[in-house]
Amino acid sequence: xxxxxxxxxxxxxxxxxxxxxxxxxxxxxxxxxxxxxxxxxxxxxxxxxxxxxxxxxxxxxxxxxxxxxxxxxxxxxxxxxxxxxxxxxxxxxxxxxxxxxxxxxxxxxxxxxxxxxxxxxxxxxxxxxxxxxxxxxxxxxxxxxxxxxxxxxxxxxxxxxxxxxxxxxxxxxxxxxxxxxxxxxxxxxxxxxxxxxxxxxxxxxxxxxxxxxxxxxxxxxxxxxxxxxxxxxxxxxxxxxxxxxxxxxxxxxxxxxxxxxxxxxxxxxxxxxxxxxxxxxxxxxxxxxxxxxxxxxxxxxxxxxxxxxxxxxxxxxxxxxxxxxxxxxxxxxxxxxxxxxxxxxxxxxxxxxxxxxxxxxxxxxxxxxxxxxxxxxxxxxxxxxxxxxxxxxxxxxxxxxxxxxxxxxxxxxxxxxxxxxxxxxxxxxxxxxxxxxxxxxxxxxxxxxxxxxxxxxx
Numbered sequence: 001x002x003x004x005x006x007x008x009x010x011x012x013x014x015x016x017x018x019x020x021x022x023x024x025x026x027x028x029x030x031x032x033x034x035x036x037x038x039x040x041x042x043x044x045x046x047x048x049x050x051x052x053x054x055x056x057x058x059x060x061x062x063x064x065x066x067x068x069x070x071x072x073x074x075x076x077x078x079x080x081x082x083x084x085x086x087x088x089x090x091x092x093x094x095x096x097x098x099x100x101x102x103x104x105x106x107x108x109x110x111x112x113x114x115x116x117x118x119x120x121x122x123x124x125x126x127x128x129x130x131x132x133x134x135x136x137x138x139x140x141x142x143x144x145x146x147x148x149x150x151x152x153x154x155x156x157x158x159x160x161x162x163x164x165x166x167x168x169x170x171x172x173x174x175x176x177x178x179x180x181x182x183x184x185x186x187x188x189x190x191x192x193x194x195x196x197x198x199x200x201x202x203x204x205x206x207x208x209x210x211x212x213x214x215x216x217x218x219x220x221x222x223x224x225x226x227x228x229x230x231x232x233x234x235x236x237x238x239x240x241x242x243x244x245x246x247x248x249x250x251x252x253x254x255x256x257x258x259x260x261x262x263x264x265x266x267x268x269x270x271x272x273x274x275x276x277x278x279x280x281x282x283x284x285x286x287x288x289x290x291x292x293x294x295x296x297x298x299x300x301x302x303x304x305x306x307x308x309x310x311x312x313x314x315x316x317x318x319x320x321x322x323x324x325x326x327x328x329x330x331x332x333x334x335x336x337x338x339x340x341x342x343x344x345x346x347x348x349x350x351x352x353x354x355x356x357x358x359x360x361x362x363x364x365x366x367x368x369x370x371x372x373x374x375x376x377x378x379x380x381x382x383x384x385x386x387x388x389x390x391x392x393x394x395x396x397x398x399x400x401x402x403x404x405x406x407x408x409x410x411x412x413x414x415x416x417x418x419x420x421x422x423x424x425x426x427x428x429x430x431x432x433x434x435x436x437x438x439x440x441x442x443x444x445x446x447x448x449x450x451x452x453x454x455x456x457x458x
Contacts, residue, residue: 008125015130019046022084023077025125026117030073037240037249038073041066044238045081048210049088049171053236063235065224066214067277069242072253074214075175079110081212082155085171086115087131090148094155095169095204099176101159105143107175108157112136112146161196164204172205173212177223181270181280184218193223217277220427225279229415229422242275286401286428286440293409299323301330303350303358303382304445306438307366308336315342316421316442319353327408327446334421334439339369347376355382359449362386389445397440398430400447407450408443 001009014021020042023031031038044064047053051060068074078096085092096111098104115136117126127134133149140146147154153167160177174197183189205211217224217239227235242249248256263271272278305317315337319330330353333345350358350373360370370386377384415422424439 011125012130015125016087019043019049019081019084022087022130023080025130026080026114026127030076034252035073035250037068038077040240041068041074041077041238042081044236045077045212048212048236049085055233061234061236062208063211064213065227065235065237065239066212067217067224067237067239068214069240069249069254069275069277070216072240072242072250075107076110078173078175078212078214079107080114082111082171082173083114083127086111086148086154087127087134090134090151090154092171093153093167093169094171094173095164095167095201096155096157096173096175097160097162097177097201098157099160099179101144101162103175104157104159104162108143108146108155111155111157112143115148161192164200168204168206169209170206171210171212172201173214174201174223175214177215178218181218181273184222184273184280187221190219190221190223190226194226197223197227216273217279218273220279222279239277241277284429284431285426286397286430287405287425289405290414290425291405291409292412292414293328294412296321296328296330297323299328300357301353301355302446302449303346303353303355304442304449305346305358305360305366305369306442306445307342307361307364307369308438312336314420314424314436314438316438317342317346317349318442318446319349319355320446322450325407325450327450329408329410329414332418332421334418334424339372343369343372344376347373350382351377351379358382358384359445360384360386361445362388393437393441396444396448397437400444400451401430403451404443404447408447 011021011025015025020031020039023038023042033039044053048062048064051062053061053064055061066074082094082096086094096104096107098107115127115134135149137147137149137151144158145153145156156164156167156169158164177193178184213224213227215222215224219225240249242254243256243259248254248259259275262275266274269280273280299321301319301321303317303319306315308315313336314334317333319332321328321330331349333342333349335342360366360373362370367386370384374384411417421439424436425443428434428437428440
């Protein structure tokens, strides 16, 4: 063989083994060695496919979230990845979901075109050079659903909310399901996405399937956010900001000059979501950090209860332990249910955790609530006191917020334990309209008991 033939053979051999080299072989002008972020993405997708990404217990992680700036080649890479895995094994089956049916068709056509690339001239390497015999089945002209020669089904592309019936897959891809910030804060659309994911998409995945979600992190309640609330440990997160530590992610695709220009002309929230992968609603959050614990230290045990002011408010009751002037949350009751439910529930909660002292706000019927809770206790261990809160609620929440971030610890998995309380704490805004502030008022009351013990526990 000539040197040219040897180099070409080496590229083909490398492309069979490496997804990154596959992309370089087919599209050498775009997938270049100076685009390190694309190599990282390629290597990550291959590692997920080969089961080389492990969790803390050494088990393979088969789920990956990709959060990268726009126009940086992530969807292009996913199109090529779908083609590569079909070349690796023609028994692979891919379902790819895009924002709508039109984009799903474009994604599907991209995969088909990659598979159909031919060696029109010796200098060019095509899919059939890398994986000989891998071809679209003759007669499968649909862009949305097709198969390879010798297979019954290999690929389905559909829009978010579309129909997926009668087929399954071992590789599921969701590519940019949210169009813009208006959709990102439309609760109806976000709920539709979640229901499609849980009721339709997951039902088509075979056991042990690979899941890939590629999306801009618009909101804490978007698809990525909802998933991470319940199973973050089962996902590998690949997050890349456009600019970090004084360097651009890829100057060829987005220079610092263009980055600065976009930043100056775009609202900080929208810019942060698109280019820094910061959910828009996270930028104005009151509490940005929540510390957790796995082992509970020794300490005195207390409770703070804020009864509901109106019928639309929540009762919030928090059991907590104080150790070294820091708070460890033991249990939370956060509900709109009536006093017929909350009074015995609080009494039971106090006894369960061996609470020594409980403070119940006397405002709006709290004094009667406290009397009934005390009557329901079966022990004389817990001391219940009431008091009237006269300070401004918002100023109390504001002034204690930093201390709470630094000194309050929640049990690991607390989002699963107290879902509504968790969501309220996560999404509470420093400025603007909040539907409720009962959780924040109560956790602030706990903080005040630590910071002013002589005043509170007299």
